[in-house]
Amino acid sequence: MVGEVMRLSRVLPALLVLALAGTSVFLDAQTTPLGDFDRHGDVGAPKIAGAAAYNPVSQEYTITAAGTNMWAQRDEFHFVWKRLTGDFILQTRVQLIGKGVEGHRKAGLIVRSSQDPDAAYADGIVHGDGLTSLQFRRSKGAITEEKQAAIKGADVLQLERHGSTFIFSAAKFGEPFVDTEVSNIDLGDEVLVGLALCSHNADVVERAVFSNVRIIRPAKADFVPYRDYIGSVLELLEVQTGRRLAIHRSPQPFEAPNWTTDGRALIYNSSGRGETRGRLFRFDLATRQPAPIETGTLNRANNDHVLSFDGTMLGISDGSGNASTIYTVGSGGGTPKRITSLTPSYLHGWSPDGKWLVYTGGRNKEFDIYKTASDGSGTEVRLTDTPGLDDGPEYSPDGKYIYFNSIRGSATMQIWRMMADGKNPEQITNDDFNNWFPHISPDGQSIAFISFPKGIDPTDHPYYKRVYLRLMPIDGSAPKVIAYVYGGQGTINVPSWSPDGRMIAFVANSGE
DSSP, rough: OHHHHHTTTTSHHHHHHHHHHHHHHHHHHSSBBBBBBBBEEEESSSSSSSSSETTTTTTTTEEEOOOOOOOTEEEEEEEEEEEESSSSSEEEEEEEEOOSSTTTTTEEEEEESSSTTTOOEEEEEETTTTTEEEEEESSOOOEEEEEEEEEEOOOOOOOEEEEEEEEEEEEESSSSSSEEOOOOOOOOOSEEEEEEEOOOOOOOOEEEEEEEEEEOOOHHHHHHHOOOOOEEEEEEEEETTOOEEEEEEEOEEEEEEEEEEEEEEEEEEEOOTTTTTOOOOEEEETTTTTEOOOTTTTTOOOOEEETTTSSSEEEEEEEESOOOOOEEEETTOOOOOOSSSSSSEEEEOOOTTTSEEEEEEETTEEEEEEEETTTSSSSEOOOOOSOOOEEEEEEEESSSSEEEEEOOTTSSSSSEETTTTSOSOOOOOOOOSSSEEEEOTTTTTEEEEEEOOOTOOOOOOOOEEEEEEEEEEOOOOEEEEEEEEOOOTSSOOOOOOOOSSSEEEEEEEEOO
């Protein structure tokens, strides 16, 4: 088994198979770090001690706990925690194991002023009977209060602190968040944050598994876009289950991973500031190490780079000449060839036969979709001429359609498609989100895209927002959420499906 796992570690499927080989060791010492958390232990001295485990391969936390309740003036539960200051966002997907004994067994996210059983706190909790609520104790020894969420049976939880305000967001996987908020909860600047489980019965032990756990440090409220940056997290998303694996973190921001056609690597661009800004990197999935790609004098690559369908060529949008220009180079690097003479031009797709590049061009203060020969011969062909921003064009795998996002005729950005010659445009999505960057699965049956909230400028796709990655059948049926992400600009700007169509690579953001 070990030999087989090591062999598979060199290719894509291992990222899933290894989770089956990984083992979890239960720990009960409060001095023992656990995954991304500092420590864990019981609060309130439950009659039966709890325990916790972390599987570093599957990145899941498993907690067992007893405890009478988390309510009134005193709590008993098992707590996996990290000490934080300032604002933050906690995320998890939680599963209570088995039918349980008490309908009010509780699992979720919690922020406490201390480990004292009567400490002030705020939490986002799902109960065994499906009740989903924001609970809080305003001061030490006070009576617990509750705001019930307008949802039952949530399994995706998010708890955000913004000063003394706590926002609890909950969803059934596949659906958008439902928010519940409470203000004027002063827990002090330094708090304990993490995962909680309570059996609601002193003589009963319950068990829960927490996956997709994220501790996010959002951008400061006064950050200046394109001047101030926070770090990036490279993630792999299993499309059908929503399972996420964080595989690389860096305080230096990077963006927009392409998946190579052999399944062995990702290509992304470095952004922000510093010596590596504007460079392209190949991230090896077996070694989990990035290496720069040679692009000659080009050193301002943006997050619009695309591999050809056969994987032999790489198209680059680069601003070294002060305006984004499209170049091509061998996928292993080399001396780039300039393709577009007019700027700005932002590349988004190759035709399946490799003959055409499709891109967004800014011409005469209007952004439309164009195509041009990938060898640089001939002149560009304008495919859209409707007023309003058209962006993100990408060919379907059969070459019949070009999918794109457009503001035309709507107050929000929506997904459209047209024939490869620009004829017969038709709208694909129609909802309250701002939908960007449609990416078609290798089998041509699904569309993945990023959805920004309605409250932003629909012509913008900014950094550092609470966004969704959504999946929609190619027939235009209702989309479902497949990832709840803090990201935005640079998260999924480019085609990023794995070759077998099982996974998507993307970038989330978090400060230190």
